[in-house]
Amino acid sequence: LIPIIWRDDSNTLSILDQSLLPFQKVFIDLKDAESTALAIKNMQVRGAPAIGITAAYGMILSLTSKRPSTLQDAIKELSRAKQILDSARPTAVNLIWATSRMLKLAETYVENGNAKNVNELIQLLKSEAKKIFDEEYEAELQMGLYGLEKINDNDTILTQCNAGGLATGTGLGTALAPVKLAHALGINVSVIAPETRPWLQGSRLTVYELLEEGIKVTLITDTAVGLVMYKGMVNSVMVGADRILSDGHVFNKIGTFKEAVIAHELGIPFYVLAPTSSFDLKSNVNDVKIEERDPNEVRTIRGIPITLENVNVYNPVFDVTPPKYITAIITEKGIIYPPFSENVKKIVNK
Amino acid sequence: LIPIIWRDDSNTLSILDQSLLPFQKVFIDLKDAESTALAIKNMQVRGAPAIGITAAYGMILSLTSKRPSTLQDAIKELSRAKQILDSARPTAVNLIWATSRMLKLAETYVENGNAKNVNELIQLLKSEAKKIFDEEYEAELQMGLYGLEKINDNDTILTQCNAGGLATGTGLGTALAPVKLAHALGINVSVIAPETRPWLQGSRLTVYELLEEGIKVTLITDTAVGLVMYKGMVNSVMVGADRILSDGHVFNKIGTFKEAVIAHELGIPFYVLAPTSSFDLKSNVNDVKIEERDPNEVRTIRGIPITLENVNVYNPVFDVTPPKYITAIITEKGIIYPPFSENVKKIVNK
Structure with a gap:
């Protein structure tokens, strides 16, 4: 049961709608930052780490949906997406933490020349969002192993x-x-x-x-x-x-x-x-x-x-x-x- | 707010329907043992002492509704009412305690000649039901006074x-x-x-x-x-x-x-x-x-x-x-x- 799934072929984030559980098991497909922010606001996704992961992918969705042509426009778009996402649940620390991490990294990649075009930037950000997910999973696995002793x-x-x-x-x-x-x-x-x-x-x-x-x-x-x-x-x-x-x-x-x-x-x-x-x-x-x-x-x-x-x-x-x-x-x-x-x-x- | 009211002029027990609270404040009028038993069964009246008081009046209602002509028939009717009432909530101790007290007293009154006809028996039983209510109230008042110290x-x-x-x-x-x-x-x-x-x-x-x-x-x-x-x-x-x-x-x-x-x-x-x-x-x-x-x-x-x-x-x-x-x-x-x-x-x- 993984409630957040990234589909790389179609640039889609599928999230299990927690507001309908346990009566209906419906995955909703998010394709841009706006719908991602709305899903967070409506508590279709909830729980601090889950919101963080969702918001990180929401940043990527702003680029895959809007397809800015220059790196400069891409950074502008990411800043805009961050504002929309952050305001979805203003008190969620993980949300702002995740969008900040994504924006900051994008800026660094552009400044350092690691990303030579928007497509390359998107690929790098996808790795970072996956890393956020993997870090969370790894921490839980470690906790689980320590907890297993008890x-x-x-x-x-x-x-x-x-x-x-x-x-x-x-x-x-x-x-x-x-x-x-x-x-x-x-x-x-x-x-x-x-x-x-x-x-x-x-x-x-x-x-x-x-x-x-x-x-x-x-x-x-x-x-x-x-x-x-x-x-x-x-x-x-x-x-x-x-x-x-x-x-x-x-x-x-x-x-x-x-x-x-x-x-x-x-x-x-x-x-x-x-x-x-x-x-x-x-x-x-x-x-x-x-x-x-x-x-x-x-x-x-x-x-x-x-x-x-x-x-x-x-x-x-x-x-x-x-x-x-x-x-x-x-x-x-x-x-x-x-x-x-x-x-x-x-x-x-x- | 008294949820159980006996109306002597019309031989009616009015109980506040607790199954509808707090959305509707409806008193239902009980006029015989059958409807009294049903009200207990459906938890329109609940709480051990409240059930006891209701059942005591339910015994009286069996006489005021059926109007048996002889004292012998009255005792038969009370026995029948007791069975109906007791089976409404078989685990409620106060229920059986109250119906037993009423039936036993009726038998004593008939045997001793205290009640010379059915009407006299009804009057004596009304006093007893009121006594059950008053004893309960008196005990609560005493508890309240002791509790007031705290x-x-x-x-x-x-x-x-x-x-x-x-x-x-x-x-x-x-x-x-x-x-x-x-x-x-x-x-x-x-x-x-x-x-x-x-x-x-x-x-x-x-x-x-x-x-x-x-x-x-x-x-x-x-x-x-x-x-x-x-x-x-x-x-x-x-x-x-x-x-x-x-x-x-x-x-x-x-x-x-x-x-x-x-x-x-x-x-x-x-x-x-x-x-x-x-x-x-x-x-x-x-x-x-x-x-x-x-x-x-x-x-x-x-x-x-x-x-x-x-x-x-x-x-x-x-x-x-x-x-x-x-x-x-x-x-x-x-x-x-x-x-x-x-x-x-x-x-x-x-």
Whole structure:
């Protein structure tokens, strides 16, 4: 299940429309920067790394669709495409990171004479976009291999949200990478997926992704995470991360904190899996603002009202898990154990 | 907001249809035992105490609708009504308790000659049904007064599910009783209500009930219970209980356990409010089977699918909270503090 596929013969980016999952499995073909930006805006592609990869190819699509005749026009076109793409989801760090990397490289290739015409530039940029994809995949594979050390035969892993291959674009994922490698190696492993309100990434995406790959999964409500741990149904918890601080505070999808506290209380290992690019070594825990989203995400489910329309709602998207509840942080550069305030920097700066 | 109203002039039981809340506020009029049983079966009335009160009046409705001419026929009719009512929700303890109490009393009144004709019997049974309602209300009022000791001005209370007046039929409730008394006394108090998947009692019922009474309420997803406690937004947690064991283990709506563990970890008081009739002094924690319900409750929301129809689901209705996480249990006979294995019996048997 690879949700982002580049078709070189037709200069087309095919993305699996995540807004329709799991009810319809539709790939949409993107052929220019405008449609790519729209797909990002409409969350047809979501997840920070997946957005980054998509945007990198969106830069290429601006050239293959517009076919500028000179290198100068090509750079102009890329700058224009970058603006359109960046504004699709202004807060997505990976998006701007990817378009900047592509534009900067194009400028360097033109300046250095590496690209002698627009076709050569397109070929070089295609290599770079593939490199972004491959780097992401490689990091996930490494995380998966490190994480595999923490999985035994017949284990059941509790996760949260969707930290799988749909979110990263590679088909592998972060928190789900060890599970997928274990399954591929014939280790018997299963997953408990909480539905993860309000967006239902668990019931819509994680369930879909795992069933597609033939991995055993059980869906529960978010209210049942405590009981499954209490009843001994969970061997370890594996979640992703949106941001990790140098002292080990982890910002991740709302609901992660409760799993960490209960796991800690019951002696169940709690692992965070994230690439070193997700670390923020500068911020303090109180500096990070927790994003709140539209109250109607809580007042409705798939457009259907479930409460009174005038009720006051608090709808935070992330929560923060203090380091004391975290057994280890698994990155592509290795496993970080407590004390995190000493060990995070050692591994991340390796 | 009283969801069960007896109209003596027309021999009608008006119940607020909870299956339509909060979208429509419709009272349905019940005039015989059959329609009363159907309303219980269809969960138009729900919550153990509310079902008990409804069933008691359902017994009376069997007489007022059929109008048997002799006392002997009246007892026959009551026996028939009891069977119909009891089978509406066979696992509801309060239902059978209420119909048994009514039938037994009717038999005694006939045997002792207290009721000389059917009309007199009906009048005596009306007093008894009112007594059942009043006893419930009185117990909730006492719990509310004891609970009031734990509420300070400007407090915010986190709850779970709907342990309010809709569930008990009185309009007051168990866990929400102290909040309602505080509000009535001019104390500034507000509630955070988790939506409580899969049945959404929080977003559908608790929100409705509190807004109707002008009490401040904020709706959150079940994923956000950790963050609101972590951020210091909660002064105490107050929940109801379906069953409490002599050692203090509490069985309540799924999701209660996670609130208890996090509250304990963060030093937030966690109170359970339940009448002494909810105590089970005989069973051991391992004796109690946790009921699992239809997987489609998790696969759909208000009839709309939210995941793949073939996904494996675990859908427990209750969870169990060990005594170590409970600050106190508040009953109509007083507040029970740890050690529960000593103190539960002292208060319950008072």
